[in-house]
Amino acid sequence: MREFSDEELERYSRHIILQDVGIEGQEKIANAKVLVIGAGGLGSPVALYLAAAGVGEIGIVDGDVVDLSNLQRQVIHTTADVNVPKVLSAKAKMEAINPNVKVTVYQKFLDASNILDIVKGYDFVIDGTDNFSSKFLINDACVLANVPYSHGGILRFGGQTMTIKPKESACYACVFDSPPPANAIPTCSSAGILGAVAGMLGTIQAAEALKYIVGVGEPLYNRLLTFDAKTMNFRNVNFKKNPKCRVCGEQGIKEIKDYEAVVCEAKL
């Protein structure tokens, strides 16, 4: 059992009085290790909320530096952080919010050579990446390492997310199979994104991580939550794990390989 200090008891009091969290739930949060991949539009709100919530150890991965064009949505970074490595900028804000949290930074991009070793050390992973080769690589690694994770994708005014518990619930490849062909799919940099939409989706991912850690409610297993901020229509599409899935099915993957980087340009 972990003994919370008076400072922590007050800091987390709104969690502790929540009937489904309580002191036991807060202890689970304090003992949890979560990896946030990408310190951008999704990673920013996720990292801020997980730090504020008191997640004991948070890993954050990003090989990039802060660019002026990031600040419209990547709310963990400030104007003074332009050209600073994103992971260092993020770590400073997370520790400023909550000095009780241990933040480990990985100032690199993940690929087949390093992802498994990093993912293995965590209880839950957040996909906050901006390209399909990374999204499919994270799915492969989490399935192989048997680590649950939250998929997130955003575009223009829309977002989608699902939570994956390997071997038990459908994985990203059960739904989308493989990366789309090069140039078929626009991304944020080429098609644009309403900044607040990144916040909407990121906070859903943070809530899913906390639900999983505490063991409360119904995670987004076997369903894709999609929303369109233009209409504010939210929708769940249900599905099952695909026994023939190329990644998590009976003949699933046995080793990790890089996906070809897809260069995306808007076609629409």
Added chain:
Amino acid sequence: MKLTINGESKEIKDGISLPELLVIENVEQPDMVSVQLNDEFVRQDEHKGITLKEGDEINFLYFMGGGA
């Protein structure tokens, strides 16, 4: 015939194929969606062979690759 497309009931002419429905529904790039028909996902290379029938439920799940 009546189809349920992305959760909405729609009247669509009888006997159309899945690729024809994609055109009607303004899915400009079939590569951009994962199609779910009555709870099962349909592989891209199987689209052509599918004729839709009364009561079918179809979902278009769009690839969304953004995040940064």
